Structure formats: C-alpha cells, structure tokens
Amino acid sequence: MYATKQPSLRIKQADLKCKNGCGYFGNADWDGYCSKCYRNQMEKERQKKSKQSQQGDHSKATSFSKFEEKKRQQSDKKTKYFLPVFRKTSSLKETGRPEKYIDIRQMNPDADKLLAEFISAYGEWGEAVRKDFLKCVQSFTSKIIHELDLKSVEELADIAQNYYQLYNNRLNNNAVYQSVTPEVRDKLLDFFERYSMVSLYTFLFCPPSTNDEEKDLSIQDRIRKLSWVNAHHLDCCISETSLEVRDLVYTAINDLLGMDSMKAPQEKLACVVRCCRSVVEVLQHCQGGPVSADEFLPALIFIVLKANPARLKSNMLYVTRFCYGARLMQGEAGYYFTNLCCAVSFIENLTAESLNMPQQEFEAYMSGEVTCVSAWESALVACEGMHQLCEHLSLLKGLSERMTAVRDDTQKLKDDMHRLKEEINDKVTSVLERTPLVIQPRKTILPLTMEFLKSLPPLPDKVEGAASDEVDTAPKYYQQNITMNQMGLSNPKPKLQLDITPCVSLPSASEVKPSLSTEFLTVASPAVDKSLDSITPDDNSYLGLSKINYDIDFSDISAENSIIEDLGESRRSPTMSFTPDPFSPMGTGCTIMQSPLVPSAAEMPRAEDPPARKNDFVLPFLEEIEKEGTSEETLLDKVEETPTICLPPPIKPTEYTGFSKQGSKIPSIPCNTGDFSSLNSTPNAGSSKDTN
Amino acid sequence: MSAGPYNYSYIFKYIIIGDMGVGKSCLLHQFTEKKFMADCPHTIGVEFGTRIIEVSGQKIKLQIWDTAGQERFRAVTRSYYRGAAGALMVYDITRRSTYNHLSSWLTDTRNLTNPSTVIFLIGNKCDLEGQRDVTYEEASKFAEENGLMFVEASAKTGDNVEEAFLETAKKIYQSIQDGRLDLNAAESGVQHKPSQPGGRPGTAAGGDQPGRDNCAC
Numbered sequence: 053m054y055a056t057k058q059p060s061l062r063i064k065q066a067d068l069k070c071k072n073g074c075g076y077f078g079n080a081d082w083d084g085y086c087s088k089c090y091r092n093q094m095e096k097e098r099q100k101k102s103k104q105s106q107q108g109d110h111s112k113a114t115s116f117s118k119f120e121e122k123k124r125q126q127s128d129k130k131t132k133y134f135l136p137v138f139r140k141t142s143s144l145k146e147t148g149r150p151e152k153y154i155d156i157r158q159m160n161p162d163a164d165k166l167l168a169e170f171i172s173a174y175g176e177w178g179e180a181v182r183k184d185f186l187k188c189v190q191s192f193t194s195k196i197i198h199e200l201d202l203k204s205v206e207e208l209a210d211i212a213q214n215y216y217q218l219y220n221n222r223l224n225n226n227a228v229y230q231s232v233t234p235e236v237r238d239k240l241l242d243f244f245e246r247y248s249m250v251s252l253y254t255f256l257f258c259p260p261s262t263n264d265e266e267k268d269l270s271i272q273d274r275i276r277k278l279s280w281v282n283a284h285h286l287d288c289c290i291s292e293t294s295l296e297v298r299d300l301v302y303t304a305i306n307d308l309l310g311m312d313s314m315k316a317p318q319e320k321l322a323c324v325v326r327c328c329r330s331v332v333e334v335l336q337h338c339q340g341g342p343v344s345a346d347e348f349l350p351a352l353i354f355i356v357l358k359a360n361p362a363r364l365k366s367n368m369l370y371v372t373r374f375c376y377g378a379r380l381m382q383g384e385a386g387y388y389f390t391n392l393c394c395a396v397s398f399i400e401n402l403t404a405e406s407l408n409m410p411q412q413e414f415e416a417y418m419s420g421e422v423t424c425v426s427a428w429e430s431a432l433v434a435c436e437g438m439h440q441l442c443e444h445l446s447l448l449k450g451l452s453e454r455m456t457a458v459r460d461d462t463q464k465l466k467d468d469m470h471r472l473k474e475e476i477n478d479k480v481t482s483v484l485e486r487t488p489l490v491i492q493p494r495k496t497i498l499p500l501t502m503e504f505l506k507s508l509p510p511l512p513d514k515v516e517g518a519a520s521d522e523v524d525t526a527p528k529y530y531q532q533n534i535t536m537n538q539m540g541l542s543n544p545k546p547k548l549q550l551d552i553t554p555c556v557s558l559p560s561a562s563e564v565k566p567s568l569s570t571e572f573l574t575v576a577s578p579a580v581d582k583s584l585d586s587i588t589p590d591d592n593s594y595l596g597l598s599k600i601n602y603d604i605d606f607s608d609i610s611a612e613n614s615i616i617e618d619l620g621e622s623r624r625s626p627t628m629s630f631t632p633d634p635f636s637p638m639g640t641g642c643t644i645m646q647s648p649l650v651p652s653a654a655e656m657p658r659a660e661d662p663p664a665r666k667n668d669f670v671l672p673f674l675e676e677i678e679k680e681g682t683s684e685e686t687l688l689d690k691v692e693e694t695p696t697i698c699l700p701p702p703i704k705p706t707e708y709t710g711f712s713k714q715g716s717k718i719p720s721i722p723c724n725t726g727d728f729s730s731l732n733s734t735p736n737a738g739s740s741k742d743t744n
Numbered sequence: 745m746s747a748g749p750y751n752y753s754y755i756f757k758y759i760i761i762g763d764m765g766v767g768k769s770c771l772l773h774q775f776t777e778k779k780f781m782a783d784c785p786h787t788i789g790v791e792f793g794t795r796i797i798e799v800s801g802q803k804i805k806l807q808i809w810d811t812a813g814q815e816r817f818r819a820v821t822r823s824y825y826r827g828a829a830g831a832l833m834v835y836d837i838t839r840r841s842t843y844n845h846l847s848s849w850l851t852d853t854r855n856l857t858n859p860s861t862v863i864f865l866i867g868n869k870c871d872l873e874g875q876r877d878v879t880y881e882e883a884s885k886f887a888e889e890n891g892l893m894f895v896e897a898s899a900k901t902g903d904n905v906e907e908a909f910l911e912t913a914k915k916i917y918q919s920i921q922d923g924r925l926d927l928n929a930a931e932s933g934v935q936h937k938p939s940q941p942g943g944r945p946g947t948a949a950g951g952d953q954p955g956r957d958n959c960a961c
Contacts, residue, residue: 344769344770345768346768349814382807382827390809390826394823397819398817401820407816408816
C-alpha cells in the first residue's frame with residue numbers, strides 16, 4: 053500500500069524552497085516564499101488589490117479583507133509620510149523617548165505589578181542587579197518602540213531575539229550578576245522577556261501592519277467548517293461518553309482558550325503546556341497507559357478543533373516571534389508548542405485524504421449538505437443528560453437514606469411504644485396481683501360513696517332506660533352501674549369530646565349504648581349472678597373497683613364504643629379471634645385506667661389479704677380472656693360484668709377526669725397510627741401477658 | 745556548587761522518527777524510565793522524556809521529542825525537526841513496510857535539520873527474532889550507504905537502547921569538540937549551560953560588548 057501510493061503529502065526538497073526559486077528556504081507562513089520574495093509578493097498583491105478597490109468591486113466576500121487592506125495601507129502611509137516628521141522631532145528632542153516610555157508604563161498596570169513582583173522576588177540580589185535589569189528592559193522597550201513604525205514585525209522579532217540573547221550573555225558574563233545563581237539567572241532572563249513583552253504587548257500583538265487578523269479569521273472559519281470532524285475521523289481514542297474524560301477535555305479546551313488572555317509569550321506557552329498535559333491525561337484515561345506522540349497529536353488536533361480558540365494564529369505568531377528562541381526549540385513548552393503548530397498546520401491543510409475519507413463525502417460535509425450528528429456533540433448532550441441523571445440519582449440516594457433513617461426511627465419509636473405497652477401491661481398485671489391488698493380499705497369508704505352517689509343529679513334518659521331493664525335482675529348493681537354511667541356522662545365526657553370527636557361520631561356512640569344495655573340483660577346477667585353468689589357485697593365492691601373501669605370505657609368514651617363496634621364486626625368472622633387487644637383503645641383503656649389505682653393502693657393500708665378471694669378475683673378475669681378468643685359471649689360477659697359491679701367510692705370525680713384525660717389520649721394513639729396490623733398480630737401476646 | 749537540575753553542561757535535543765507502531769515511544773520510555781511501557785501501564789510523565797547522561801565527564805541533559813509517525817501527519821511535522829542535534833530513525837524489524845519508508849524519513853531529516861545532526865538508525869523489536877522481516881545485513885548496508893549509525897535494539901528487553909542514545913550523544917559531543925557544531929547557531933540543537941557561574945571562559949565572549957553598547961543608549 054505504502055509502496056504503491058506515493059503520498060502527496062510527502063515533503064520534497066523542492067517543497068521546502070522558496071516558490072520563487074531564489075534558492076532560499078521558504079516558509080508556510082509566507083505562502084511558501086522566502087521572506088524577501090514574500091514581501092515583494094505582498095507588495096504586488098496590495099497594489100493589485102488597491103487598483104481593484106478603486107474600480108469599485110463591492111462583493112461581500114472581499115469587503116472585510118478590503119477593509120483590512122485599507123487599514124494596512126493607512127498604516128503604511130503613516131510609516132511613509134508621517135514618520136519622517138516624527139523621526140525628526142524625536143531626533144531633535146532627545147527627551148521625547150523617555151516620555152513615551154513613561155507613557156507605556158502608565159498604560160500597563162500589569163507592568164507595575166510585575167515590577168513589584170520583581171522587587172519582591174529578586175530584591176535580595178541587590179540594588180545593582182535591579183538597576184541593571186531595569187536599564188536593559190528600558191533599553192529594549194524603547195528600542196522596539198522606536199523601531200515600531202519603521203520596521204516589519206519580523207525585523208522587530210529579530211531585534212527582540214537579539215536582545216534576549218544579549219541579556220542572556222550579560223547575565224552570564226557581567227560582573228553585576230556574578231553572585232547570582234544559575235537558577236536565578238534563568239529566571240531573570242524569563243523575567244526580562246516577560247516584563248518587556250507585557251509592556252510592549254499592545255504594540256507587538258497582532259500589529260496592524262500584518263495580516264495576522266485575517267489569518268485568525270480564516271482559521272476560525274476553517275475550524276468552524278470542520279466542526280463535524282470527530283475523534284473517530286482522527287483515529288484518536290478519546291472515549292466521548294466518559295464523564296471524567298469529558299471533564300478533562302473541557303479543562304484542556306479551557307487552557308487553550310486561556311492562551312489569548314495572557315500577555316507574555318511564556319505565559320501563553322504555559323497555557324499550551326497545561327492544555328497538552330490535560331490532553332495527555334485524557335489519553336492516559338482512555339487507553340490506561342503511557343501516551344505516545346502517535347496518539348497525542350490527533351488528540352491535540354481534536355482539542356483544537358473543538359476549542360476553536362480566539363486569535364489562534366495571532367497568538368501563535370506572537371509566541372513564535374517574541375518568545376526567546378531557545379525556549380521554543382527545547383524543553384517541554386517548546387515540544388508542546390511545536391505539537392500545537394503541527395496541529396494547526398494539519399487543520400489548515402486538512403483534506404479528504406488526511407481523514408481517510410472519500411472526496412465526495414468530505415465535500416458533502418464541508419458544504420454542509422450532509423450534517424453529521426457529531427458524536428462529540430451528541431455525547432455532550434448525552435453527557436449533560438447523564439450528568440443530570442447522576443445528580444438526580446445522588447439526590448435520590450440522599451433522600452432514600454433520609455427515608456430509611458426516618459423509617460428506622462419510626463420502627464424504633466414503634467418498638468419503644470410496644471415496650472412501653474408491655475411495661476405497662478407488666479405493671480398492670482403486677483398491680484392486678486397486688487390489688488387484693490387494696491380491697492380492704494375500700495370497704496370503709498363504700499358507704500360514703502353511696503351517699504355521694506345519691507346526691508348526684510338525675511340520670512339521662514338513655515342510661516336510665518338501659519338501667520331500668522337491669523333493675524329487675526340486679527337492683528343493687530344497677531344502682532351502682534347507674535352511678536358509673538352517670539359519672540361518665542356528666543363529668544368526664546364533656547372534656548373528652550374535645551379529643552374524641554374527630555375520631556368518632558356521636559350517633560355511633562348512642563347506637564352502641566342501647567345495645568350494650570340490652571346485652572346486659574340477656575346474656576351477661578347470669579355471669580353476674582354467678583360472681584355474686586360466691587362473693588359478699590363487700591367483696592363485690594372490690595371486684596367492682598377493678599372492673600368498673602371497663603364500664604367507664606364503654607360508656608364514657610365514645611371512641612371506645614366505636615371500637616367495640618369494630619370488635620363486634622370482627623366477631624362475626626369466626627376466624628378473627630377476639631381478645632381485648634392490649635393495644636386497642638379498650639385494652640389500653642383498661643391498663644392505663646387501672647394504673648392510677650396503684651398509688652391509691654399504696655396509700656391504702658393493707659389489712660386483709662384473703663388468698664381465696666384473690667383467686668376469685670383473678671380467675672374470672674383470666675377466664676374471660678380465654679373465653680374471649682373462642683366465643684362472643686365471653687366478651688359480653690366481660691362487658692356485662694363491668695356494669696354489674698358498682699363503682700367503688702374511692703374513685704373520686706377528680707380521679708375520673710384524670711383517667712379520662714389519659715383515656716382520651718390513649719384512644720387517639722391507635723387511631724392515628726392506624727396500627728391495625730397489630731390488632732391481628734398482637735392478640736396472642738397481649739392475652740398471654742394478661743394471663744401472666 | 746550548582747543544584748541538581750542545573751548540574752549539567754549541555755542540553756541535546758533528540759527527535760525520534762519512524763512509522764507508527766515501530767516502538768518510538770517504547771524506546772523513549774525504556775531509555776528514560778528503564779522500563780518497558782507495557783509493564784508499567786500507569787506511569788505518568790513519559791510523554792516528554794528527559795534524562796541526564798554523562799559523556800567524557802560532561803553531564804548532558806537529553807531532551808527527546810517523540811513524534812507522530814502517521815502518514816497523514818508527515819506534511820505538518822516539520823517543526824519537530826527544528827534544532828534537533830540528534831535524530832533516532834526507528835523501524836520495526838518484523839514489518840518490512842516500516843523499513844521501506846526509511847528513505848523518505850531520511851530525506852525529511854536531511855532536509856529539515858542542519859548538516860551536523862547525527863542520525864542513528866534503530867531496528868526495533870529485535871527480541872522477536874522469529875518474526876524477523878528485515879535482515880540485519882540489509883539494514884546495515886542501508887545505514888552504511890547513507891552514513892548512518894545503526895543498531896538493532898529491543899525496547900522490551902532494553903537491549904542496545906541505552907547504547908543507541910549514548911552513542912548519538914557521544915557523536916554530537918565529538919562534533920562540538922571538533923568545532924563542526926556551532927553552539928551559537930540558533931538551530932544547533934545544543935544549548936550550553938555553564939554549570940559554574942561565571943566560571944566558563946570562551947563561550948559567547950563577544951556577547952558582553954554589544955549588550956553594554958545597547959544599554960548605554
């Protein structure tokens with residue numbers, strides 16, 4: 053392949069010579085001419101063009117270049133016609149130059165900054181070094197400014213290179229710098245270049261006498277036309293989808309773009325070096341190993357194409373002209389700058405062949421007929437999407453973490469609540485075991501309560517009705533029951549309503565009450581009889597003390613009534629075992645309701661402690677729980693039993709309100725949490741605790 | 745007296761040229777890092793190779809510019825050659841095409857460098873004897889005809905790599921001693937760094953005078 057196809061890009065001896073055939077070497081920047089022939093050629097072209105413009109050729113394409121030409125001609129004229137005058141005056145007035153020099157310094161705040169930097173960095177080397185440095189800088193800058201309008205940029209560049217060389221020699225040979233170390237000498241040379249170039253930047257960068265600006269525009273246009281070229285066309289292995297690679301590519305592009313904002317040639321070079329290092333990093337990322345020039349150059353071309361830096365040519369020419377020559381031919385900066393020159397030169401001369409592409413396809417791309425969805429552009433878009441996706445993912449991750457934290461805390465809270473309930477249950481059972489001790493003192497208080505009950509206002513109709521049914525079977529209990537109901541209705545209920553109303557509507561409460569009362573009649577009464585048989589009236593009152601609580605639950609707190617309804621519904625399904633759930637309002641009502649008794653129990657003198665009675669008291673309660681799981685009646689027994697036993701006197705209205713407050717809170721807990729799952733899962737545990 | 749990085753007298757610029765994939769970068773890496781590239785995939789900083797060597801008691805810093813070998817970049821890589829004191833021309837002994845291209849590489853080098861530039865021909869991958877496509881004799885004859893130094897080397901094993909770089913440096917140093925290489929020429933590819941401050945007579949002696957003249961104005 054190589055042997056047969058003699059590449060047209062190969063450099064031949066003839067290619068390197070001046071196109072005019074004068075024998076000197078040509079230069080691409082001079083259109084292949086040597087410097088002399090190029091200047092002649094330009095002069096000819098200028099004359100030709102000025103003739104054309106006189107003829108009035110006003111096509112759009114050339115309008116800008118004509119403007120450029122005009123500008124240049126004007127500057128030429130200035131050099132031709134006005135300069136002799138200027139020169140005369142400047143030669144006449146020797147003071148003219150220093151004035152101009154001062155102007156430069158005033159115009160460049162950067163130069164002042166550099167001077168301060170110089171003093172801080174190199175002040176230690178003594179006044180002599182500083183003075184000599186400034187003297188040399190001054191001589192250099194004034195020389196350049198003096199020659200500015202007289203000589204071409206290339207000649208000025210030669211002057212600059214000469215001065216660099218002179219100062220370098222001076223550094224190494226002059227006695228002033230005898231004590232300065234070689235490192236600092238190099239730095240001083242750099243600083244010499246930097247300081248003088250920052251001062252002269254406005255004069256030497258893209259001077260109006262050159263066509264640098266046109267070159268900038270043409271390369272910019274060229275790169276814009278080549279925007280469809282992607283990494284694949286250049287055979288470079290930049291993976292366009294990786295986020296890290298994309299970031300590095302952006303860094304490289306930014307560094308390259310930063311070149312234009314720097315003033316000193318070496319600063320511009322530093323930008324190029326940074327850019328190239330980023331490119332090397334990109335390649336290391338993409339291929340996971342050391343980078344060779346075979347891969348580096350295409351990647352750099354790609355970066356230049358994607359960056360399309362402003363005033364690229366001007367910058368490169370400025371660096372080439374005014375950077376210390378040795379720096380450009382050696383060192384890392386020189387190497388990378390050379391690569392950049394190669395890349396730009398490749399872009400300028402890019403053909404279908406150099407992209408290994410059929411000519412037709414290339415032309416189609418160049419003319420814009422075929423718009424290639426550039427993989428890079430689409431990758432950037434995709435990357436943008438990916439980027440957002442990543443951001444969102446991280447956001448979601450954070451949210452889900454917080455979510456799990458909340459869930460864990462919730463679970464913890466639940467566990468705490470369970471534990472609290474269990475503790476309370478345990479306490480209650482322990483209290484229940486101890487309650488027989490409390491029974492004794494109640495006996496004495498009971499008559500007082502009876503009197504107290506009689507002094508209470510008349511009962512509401514509904515309760516009376518319910519009570520009146522019961523009167524037949526157990527008048528005594530009824531009376532006590534009434535007091536209980538009445539207590540509940542008259543005293544605690546108004547307060548409770550505040551809490552409960554949101555949960556349950558009153559009608560439901562009123563519905564339940566009659567049904568309860570009828571149930572008392574039908575089913576419950578035998579059980580009452582049973583319990584009555586074995587227990588003396590006094591003993592009944594003990595039992596009542598513990599069981600009245602249930603009564604209060606049903607009659608007072610409408611919310612609990614509603615749950616009784618629920619329970620009643622659940623009763624209909626045989627699979628649903630009904631036990632007073634310790635966590636249901638009723639259950640909690642029981643437990644908490646009984647807890648206030650503990651202090652009272654402690655206060656009460658423990659007189660008699662009949663073990664038999666204790667058994668009597670405990671056993672029916674246990675039986676109830678066991679039965680509850682199996683049949684409806686047991687619940688009814690329980691429900692019925694409570695009203696039958698009279699309210700014990702020690703429970704004062706104040707205590708009821710206290711209870712009711714608790715009771716009002718407690719129903720709300722299960723309602724709010726909606727913890728109905730616990731209704732299913734916990735009954736066994738609850739019942740077992742109760743039995744314990 | 746001088747600190748580490750300045751402890752050398754000369755800087756020589758080398759370029760490595762040759763077709764793509766002949767192992768230019770591997771040779772450079774082997775020389776600067778003394779390792780084969782594939783064995784240390786995570787080495788960073790080999791892209792611009794420098795190493796300080798010693799020739800005849802003089803410390804010399806070698807700066808080696810790796811170049812892109814693709815055919816399509818041939819036209820634009822001219823500027824690599826500027827100011828190279830030594831050129832290492834590499835081909836792959838297992839691929840004949842890389843050898844066939846040598847003449848064009850040589851033409852470029854001769855055209856774009858100064859006459860004193862030392863050109864060294866390296867037949868790389870000599871560890872792959874079984875796949876050899878270009879005999880030693882043939883390449884040796886080519887080198888002789890064109891006045892090149894020649895060696896077969898292996899970037900993988902490191903055979904002859906050091907020798908190639910050092911021989912080139914010796915030759916360049918010899919040219920300096922003989923006066924064939926003008927140190928003051930802008931594109932000589934050699935930069936002289938006096939290691940003793942102010943202690944080197946002779947070099948750039950004429951530089952002082954015009955400097956003073958200019959400053960006086």
